[in-house]
Amino acid sequence: MPGYLLAVLLLTALTQVGGLVLLSGLPLMHLIRATSVWQQRLWRGLAFLLVYLLSAIAIVPALAQLGGRVPLPCVANKASPLQPANFGYCLLMRNYVTPETHAHLLRIAQQFRQAHPDSTVRYLDANFPFWNGFPLLPHLSHKDGRKVDLAFFYQRKDTQTPVDFSPAWLGYWFYEQPPSHKEATCQDKQSWLRWDFAWLQPRYAAYEIDATRTRSLLQLLANDAQKILLEPHLQARLGVQATNLKFQGCRAARHDDHIHAQW
Numbered sequence: 001m002p003g004y005l006l007a008v009l010l011l012t013a014l015t016q017v018g019g020l021v022l023l024s025g026l027p028l029m030h031l032i033r034a035t036s037v038w039q040q041r042l043w044r045g046l047a048f049l050l051v052y053l054l055s056a057i058a059i060v061p062a063l064a065q066l067g068g069r070v071p072l073p074c075v076a077n078k079a080s081p082l083q084p085a086n087f088g089y090c091l092l093m094r095n096y097v098t099p100e101t102h103a104h105l106l107r108i109a110q111q112f113r114q115a116h117p118d119s120t121v122r123y124l125d126a127n128f129p130f131w132n133g134f135p136l137l138p139h140l141s142h143k144d145g146r147k148v149d150l151a152f153f154y155q156r157k158d159t160q161t162p163v164d165f166s167p168a169w170l171g172y173w174f175y176e177q178p179p180s181h182k183e184a185t186c187q188d189k190q191s192w193l194r195w196d197f198a199w200l201q202p203r204y205a206a207y208e209i210d211a212t213r214t215r216s217l218l219q220l221l222a223n224d225a226q227k228i229l230l231e232p233h234l235q236a237r238l239g240v241q242a243t244n245l246k247f248q249g250c251r252a253a254r255h256d257d258h259i260h261a262q263w
């Protein structure tokens with residue numbers, strides 16, 4: 001039983017409704033009997049996955065819409081050139097926003113596609129499907145359907161060839177370092193929310209930020225969003241200045257691996 005409790009807590013933190021899906025699926029899962037314990041666990045696990053996927057695809061979007069949230073597109077197409085950096089954001093139902101935020105972001109993605117026909121705007125964590133005030137951890141502010149994180153654009157370091165994916169698996173944690181110590185705004189200011197993951201950085205050594213396309217996206221956001229968060233050294237490097245483009249401070253998650261936008 002503690003195993004189920006832990007799974008419910010974990011699924012709730014990761015997906016918001018996954019814990020509830022597990023609880024409501026338990027009677028069905030317990031109908032499944034097998035000769036060995038492992039076989040039984042396997043079949044019950046698969047039954048849960050099936051119920052979870054059905055909920056994520058068919059039930060949650062319809063219910064979320066009643067509460068004023070809609071999912072961002074999971075696969076980009078011509079009309080909606082927007083997709084997650086990792087399909088997991090859709091599977092974990094972390095891609096919900098208000099219809100207004102959806103419309104703003106879609107328009108920006110379409111404008112971006114016109115300027116860069118081979119590139120797709122990629123989003124990261126957005127919000128959960130339900131309940132204003134329920135934060136999408138570890139982002140404390142992603143709780144009202146109006147916050148979306150967006151991936152930078154990248155190119156190969158050796159040839160400066162643009163790539164249309166995020167070198168980091170999740171789209172987060174590939175940090176752009178400031179050009180010198182002087183620009184390291186948060187140096188010597190420790191915060192448990194400011195992660196460094198120094199051990200992870202060498203993995204992405206073949207890539208660097210594509211300043212042209214990232215600047216393009218940032219400019220479109222600056223013209224439209226209510227507030228954008230980005231580290232000061234990147235604001236300077238990309239050469240975009242706007243009153244709604246701000247620094248989150250040193251006591252918050254860093255914003256030199258993604259752009260935070262809100263409407």
Ligand SMILES: [Zn+2]
Nearest residue numbers: 139148149260
């Ligand atoms: Zn954010």
